[in-house]
Amino acid sequence: MNAYAVGRNKLGITRGLIQSVKPRVLQSIMAHEYGLASNDYLWNALYMASVNAVFWSLINASAMFVIIAIFVLIFTLFLTSGLLSGIARGIMNVYRLWVRMGLYIARFGSRSREFRSDEIAAVIGYREEAIEWFYLLDQINYKAPRGLLDQLNQTHPPTPERIANLEKY
Secondary structure (H helix, E strand, C coil): CCEEEECCCEEEECHHHHHHCCHHHHHHHHHHHHHHHHCCHHHHHHHHHHHHHHHHHHHHHHHHHHHHHHHHHHHHHCCCCCHHHHHHHHHHHHHHHHHHHHHHHHHHHHHHHHHHHHHHHHHHHHHHHHHHHHHHHHHHHCCCCCHHHHHHHCCCCCHHHHHHHHCCC
16 A cells, blocks of 8 residues: 655546555545645755765765775775785775765655655645544554664654654644
């Protein structure tokens, strides 16, 4: 069961979702997706991804230059030492962490847009239906994030937080 925004004027919905929920709940889900599309969610995401790609490419290019320079220096100094492989592993771990941080930042923005789109559905009259949908969704597949990294990897806010946010309206 899923629904999604595609571009600025197309919304998608799966047959399973259509067959599984009441018409008003389905309307609230589509209102949420409309909120994503109307707030240029996808265009903003594409723009941020492009800016992010250019930024990280520049950072990565400069970092790789420094890494290569350090590697050459270390290689010449410790040609036969096991220290070389340890330093190389350390450099790769720092690089992986660097890339992962960019993903965490992008996902944080995604979660805030989901909250805003939930609020749009509530404001235009689908508050109760949206809450009903989230309770159903919570029963079907909600798994509480375990630990900080699991929370940072979430693309959507936790369902209980979305329900609490909607209950304010």
